[in-house]
Amino acid sequence: MNTLPERIAGVRAFNRLYTRVIGVLDEGLVGSAYSLSEARVLYELAQQDVHEVPELRRRLDLDAGYASRLLGKLEATGLLVRERSETDARRQTVRLTEDGRDTQAELERDTDAQIGRLLGTLAEPDQQRLLAAMTAVTGLLGEHRRDATLVLRPPRAGDYGWVVQRHGAVYGTEYGFGPEFEGLVAGIVADYVAARGSARQAAWIAELDGEPVGSVLCVQGSDETTAKLRLLLVEPSARGHGVGKRLVAECVEFARRCGYRSMELWTQSNLTAARAIYRGAGFELAESEAHDSWGAELVSEVWRMRL
Missing domain, CATH: 3.40.630.30 (Gcn5-related N-acetyltransferase (GNAT))
Structure with a gap:
């Protein structure tokens, strides 16, 4: 059975491989002008129907200062708009502009294509093994739903x-x-x-x-x-x-x-x-x-x- 130091080394080796494969260390996501954090903000706003800044920060685990700078940059480029909540003036809401929705859709298409190319390098049985392993990692380390079916x-x-x-x-x-x-x-x-x-x-x-x-x-x-x-x-x-x-x-x-x-x-x-x-x-x-x-x-x- 592996010792704790050996297990730690194994996790760190996986982490290095994972970050290299998904391109997190690249300057832009899938060859775009946007960082991973910026792309995640666009994704959450478009795909997860997030409207309030506190909820966005919680989902992405961002501190208030970094989130403000990130949203400010995307707002300056015309991709989103920040407003005061109609029901609570103390809270701030955020929504994508039309350009923001178009940009996020393009990022989705490029990301899907990149993942498709990655999977295409593997035979069908290896693709199934990879997906099973990813499911196992998600189940062990992801958020555990109490209302799972x-x-x-x-x-x-x-x-x-x-x-x-x-x-x-x-x-x-x-x-x-x-x-x-x-x-x-x-x-x-x-x-x-x-x-x-x-x-x-x-x-x-x-x-x-x-x-x-x-x-x-x-x-x-x-x-x-x-x-x-x-x-x-x-x-x-x-x-x-x-x-x-x-x-x-x-x-x-x-x-x-x-x-x-x-x-x-x-x-x-x-x-x-x-x-x-x-x-x-x-x-x-x-x-x-x-x-x-x-x-x-x-x-x-x-x-x-x-x-």
Whole structure:
């Protein structure tokens, strides 16, 4: 595992590459006469429907003095107009002129063309890898929406492999579980897929704003009257949105509709977040046993609830 200094060096190397690729260090944006900051102001005014100067400063993280100079320069060139708010004379509003809108549209076209040329140097699979990596960076470092749209859906092609891979990656990183754990998950998924078509089992993939962030399975347990909840997963980036709670609730409700009279699950005592979700859904701890598995000393637990 990389040390902190190695990680810092990796981030700085990426930052240098990124600034070079997007041309931030060039005098003008995409060969124009406008700096990156000036182009961002025009973009926010045209594309994001920003009208008040305080909101513009907040979006661009600009201090008052720099923002005033920036807006003054663009106003002097005839691209925007600053006015006092009609509803609050203490506040200042800003809007693009016709020349400002034309200039911003031209910058948009030039930027799209530049990005198109950049993507054109990559093969289709590499373009997809690049976009996936950018999405991951945005999700981890961007503003996290509290109102993100959560959707539960049945698995599609490729989702079963995703469930196995993400279990291995997340539990390996957070709890030190070795490859044997990923093999266990793969076996559970394989058994589920082999029994596809059964009306008494189901699986769900949770999506947050269109990206997969969680999973859970409902299968038959130790007998025909008992359902079993398996493979609950919530991506670290999606925690705090109620994903795990929704997945468990959906699984429990499905088991009730299928006529199961009880439900059980198997987990580990150190999975505290998952245990809290199970307890909140009505499960109770029934059994526990110490074991050494997947490179760790663990205490397994069986939780049950009446349906």
